[in-house]
Amino acid sequence: MNNKKTTSIKRIALLTSGGDAPGMNAAIRSVVLAAHHYHIEVIGFYHGYNGLVCEEHIAMAEPLTLLKVNSIIHLGGTILKSARCQLMHEAKGLQLAADTLNDKNIDALVVIGGDGSFSGLLALQAYWSGQMIGIPGTIDNDLDGTDYTIGFATAVNTGIEAIDKIRDTADAFERIFIVELMGRHCGHITFNVGIACAAEQVLSFENFNANEQSSKLQQLATEITTAKKNRHSSYIIVIAENLWPGGAVELARQLHLQADIECTPCILGHIQRGGSPIAKDRILATKMGVAAVQALIDGESNIMVAEQNNAMNFITLDEAIKHKKVVSKQLIDAQQNILALTAQTQC
The missing domain is CATH 3.40.50.450 (Rossmann fold)
Structure with a gap:
């Protein structure tokens, strides 16, 4: 300076x-x-x-x-x-x-x-x-x-409001939704929105590597199946844009093909950039x-x-x-080690 x-x-x-x-x-x-x-x-x-x-x-x-x-x-x-x-x-x-x-x-x-x-x-x-x-x-x-x-704060708030509404219909039909959030190549929005909305899964650059796609797909399928057996009425997966090849739509397709799991993809897109x-x-x-x-x-x-x-x-x-500012390690650890595990065992 x-x-x-x-x-x-x-x-x-x-x-x-x-x-x-x-x-x-x-x-x-x-x-x-x-x-x-x-x-x-x-x-x-x-x-x-x-x-x-x-x-x-x-x-x-x-x-x-x-x-x-x-x-x-x-x-x-x-x-x-x-x-x-x-x-x-x-x-x-x-x-x-x-x-x-x-x-x-x-x-x-x-x-x-x-x-x-x-x-x-x-x-x-x-x-x-x-x-x-x-x-x-x-x-x-x-x-x-x-x-x-x-x-940032408004974008997070917009994402929360949208997913809260998605949760209502997911509960009503006992469905699985995959919600894709903006953020380019970092997960600040994804982790903050995912945790604030009690998403069962948060997938972002900080906890997922493209080389792990096959193993992550199998892990997701297993965890979703376990959660549904424990009488989950809904299941929300929040993912960052540019993370999964093909995005939320492709992830939903792969889960259906490989594990016969029906998911509804939802891309919030530019709604997160607008609004008061x-x-x-x-x-x-x-x-x-x-x-x-x-x-x-x-x-x-x-x-x-x-x-x-x-x-x-x-x-x-x-x-x-x-360099890009990193997502808080406390958020990542909380989601990975406590919140996600707890979500799988709720009845």
């Missing part, structure tokens, strides 16, 4: 990039309000980094006024829209982004997004000398150095937005705002994306 030095900032560029997350609008609002307090103008760029490199999107850039953000804290998605930008992987795109920021007299760039978005910031360092700060907005909760990312953010995400986003503006005023750059032990902190962007 850079040594602190007070800086004079007149204009901040703000964009949201990558997958949307509930609470991004709350973060946008917070940045604008905090900047207004310090008499700093915020220019909103639309459609992620495309807003810096594509003419039609650059033309959409506009000042974000207090009126513009007054009633957005409760909205899901992002008023600045979001997208991925292939050009930011090329020198040509990075130079275009730098030229746009210079042409618009931008002093600092704030990006709300995940690891791909922050990789863009790191690459831009070689082309633009302004200050840059990332605010972690992703439902996956996979950025290192922060306890939580904006959107819950209080935890609104508050986290607000704190992070204020902290980002204050950090810029203090002369910080190339950092990500982070929440650590309920306090705002900062870590370098390269530290934040160096």
Whole structure:
């Protein structure tokens, strides 16, 4: 992290990039309000980094006024829209982004997004000398150095509400459901939702290896059969997306073919990314937005705002994306060694 030095900032560029997350609008609002307090103008760029490199999107850039953000804290998605930008992987795109920021007299760039978005910031360092700060907005909760990312709590809550409803119909028909949750390549959502919903099985990257597919299939079949013999009225298997080859649908098919077990696959998909953010995400986003503006005023750059032990902190962007944040070992151990075993013997 850079040594602190007070800086004079007149204009901040703000964009949201990558997958949307509930609470991004709350973060946008917070940045604008905090900047207004310090008499700093915020220019909103639309459609992620495309807003810096594509003419039609650059033309959409506009000042974000207090009126513009007054009633957005409760909205899901992002008023600045979001997208991925292939050009930011090329020198040509990075130079275009730098030229746009210079042409618009931008002093600092704030990006709300995940690891791909922050990789863009790191690459831009070689082309633009302004200050840059990332605010972690992703439902996956996979950025290192922060306890939580904006959107994670709401995504977990959405998953819980959906599976609670699935449990009702599973109980009514005494059926087995396989529910697939988002999270890309980590199991923060899967383990938190699975445990909160009392799922009989939680399958994620942290407790399953693709090389073990055959043995895991046999184990699942045995445990499901045992549970049904013990008069389970329903059985819920929660799995992470991108985990089982072919996903929940293929797992259900294999259980039917190999063990004559009927399962109903259910893929929650993008429902987890939408919806009004819950209080935890609104508050986290607000704190992070204020902290980002204050950090810029203090002369910080190339950092990500982070929440650590309920306090705002900062870590370098390269530290934040160096490796994926791991799921709590306590959650994994509790599910594997106590909760899953108990579920098989309930009557």
